[in-house]
Amino acid sequence: MAGAYLAAAGINLDEEMSKIQFGASPPPQQSSSLLDAPHASPSSSTPRAPLSRALTKVLGVRLPRKPPKTFWDVSISEGMIESITPHSPAARLGLRPNSSVLDAHEALLAPSLCHAHIHLDKAFLLSDPKFSDLEVTDGSFEEAMTLTTAAKERFDEEDLLRRGRALVSESLAFGVTAMRAFVEVDGTVGMKDLDAGLKLKAEFEGRCEIQIIAFAQLALFSGSDGGNEVRRLMGEAAGREGVDGVGSTPYVEEDGEREGANLRWISDLAVEHGKMLDLHMDYHVDVEKQPLVWDALEVLREADWDGRRGKGVCMGHCTRLTLFVESEWTRLREEIGSMPVSFVGLPTSDLYMMRTEDGRRGTLNVPDMIEKYGLQAAVAVNNVGNAFTPQGSSDPLSVASLGVGLYQAGTKKDADVLYECVSSRAKEIIGLAHSSLDLNPGEPADFVLYEREEVAWRTKKSIAEVVYDPTSRRRTIKSGRLVA
Ligand SMILES: [Zn+2]
Incomplete structure (x- = not known):
């Protein structure tokens, strides 16, 4: 059905799919000025897949911020939006199949999606046959740590690439053109996860921008060797070409003093190597326990992150902040001041794993943080298909859609904010150029x-419809190229 529809739209599905095969796919036989010649990436031995069809125009689209029932032609030049003009039906005449002009047949065109926070190396452990013995039996956080540690001991390049490639290609089909991917670095996996992440980054270059964060999930100052090995490996990882940032999880340290040391060390490492910083922190809902965010902001101020333009700091999880009273939110806004600090809420994981002793759930109210307190924030998928988050897919829109219920955010304006949280805001937070809902x-x-639904009136006409009920009928365009 999709093939028939695409054929009507001038697209040969089989041919398109053959152009977006991964890794070892043969180069296309036909010579076409619209196709890049395939070539090996300089930073990897993995052959880079040929990029697919370059577009100069998308005809007859609905746009998020334009009046309903109006249609537009979007011109593209050098990977950017060149102009947007009212749709001219005459432009459809004489369209050749696979030309650089795509007839959208009144489908909604919106900014692409982004994972602001995703664990590339731990994806799909519950479905990969290699790890089929590692089932969830009690569903606790401790069990998730144990199962994941057992899995990490068996990681090799083959399964890391297999699972990572599946995650990126599924994400691409969902409309994701950029992601911040965490790969762990420690004595168990050494540099294996990082190496695989860098290979995938090269393999998907041009289709999905993969930002690699070398990530210390284990303690930097606790444990039998006081964190020496993790610090040594992280120091090495931070200097590797292709690594965009570093991150850590202060909450795994044995005490508050070591948590502080973790924060200072990882911040210094980022500054020393000119990298971005990502802190996974305050991951609890215990009102008796002081939030670490105040110490973190102190460390960032001392290290002059304010002056590091273009190198931001993300704070992920932060479920402890859900217990903040009004004055604490105000204090947070004030203490951040002009520092490039933003937050990423991870509701799918928090709903599964995070609750008080009496069963109350906690996940950051991201729309409130944005609208009420003027903070910069996004929502993201986090873990996919592992013991930390067994449920859900890698579709960022599924998280935005969950947000409608979670935050009682049902208005059109709410839907716009939720969409931005998995699109423009997510990209901005991780330091990437982005298109807005205005599509300027x-x-x-x-x-x-x-794309058009089989029942025509069910075709998505607005961002609200997309967020309420995400469709799987999507095509992905990156820098003006049809990539999925
Ligand atoms: Zn995470």
Whole structure:
């Protein structure tokens, strides 16, 4: 059905799919000025897949911020939006199949999606046959740590690439053109996860921008060797070409003093190597326990992160902040001041794993943080298919959609904010150029096209419809190229 529809739209599905095969796929036989010649990436032995069809125009689209029932033609030049003009039906005449002009048949065109926070190396452990003996039997956080540690002991390049490639290609099909991917670095996995992450980054270059964060999930100052090995390996990882940032989890340290040392060390490491910083912290809902965010902001101030333009700091999880009273939110806004600090809420994981002793759940109210307190924040998928988060897919829109219920955010304006949280805000937080819901000329031509449904009136006409009920009928455009 999709093939028939695409054929009507001038797209040969088989041919398109053959152009977006991964890794070892043969180069296309036909010579076409629209196709890049395949070539090996300089930073990896993995052959880079040929990029697919370059577009100069997308005809007859609905746009998020334009009046309903109006249609537009979007012109693309050098990977950017060149102009947006009212749709001219005459432009459809004489369209050749696979030309650089795509007829969208009144589908909604919106900015592409982004994972602001995803664990690339731990994805799909519950479905990969290699790890089929590691089942969830009690569903606790401790069990998740034990199962994941057992899995990590068996990681090798083959399964890391297999699982990572599945995650990125599924994400790409969902409309994701950028992601911040965490790969762990410690004595158990050494540099294996990082090496695989860097290979995938090269393999998907041009289709999905994969930002690699070398990540210390284990303690930097606790444990039998006082964290020496993890610090040594993280120091080495931070200097590797292709690594975009570093991150840590202060909450795994044995006491408050070591938590502080963790924060200072990882911040210094990021500054020393000119990298971005990502802190996974305050991951509890215990009102008796002081939030670490105040110490973290102190460390960032002392290290002059305010002056490090273009190198931001993300704080992920932060479920402890859900217990903040009004004055603490105000204090947070004030203490951040002009520092490039933002937050990422991970509701799918928090709903599964995070609750008080009397069973109350906690996950950051991201829309409130944005609208009420003027903070910069996004929501993200976090873990996919492992013991930390067994449920859900890698679709960022599923998290935005969950947000409608979670935050009682049902208005059109709410839907726009939730969409931004998995699109423009997510990209901004991780330091990437992004197109807004306005889709202005000069912004990157990174889009999702929400295609026509078989029942025509069910075709998504607005961002609210997409967020309420995400469709799987999507096409992904990155820098003006049809990539999925
Ligand atoms: Zn995480």
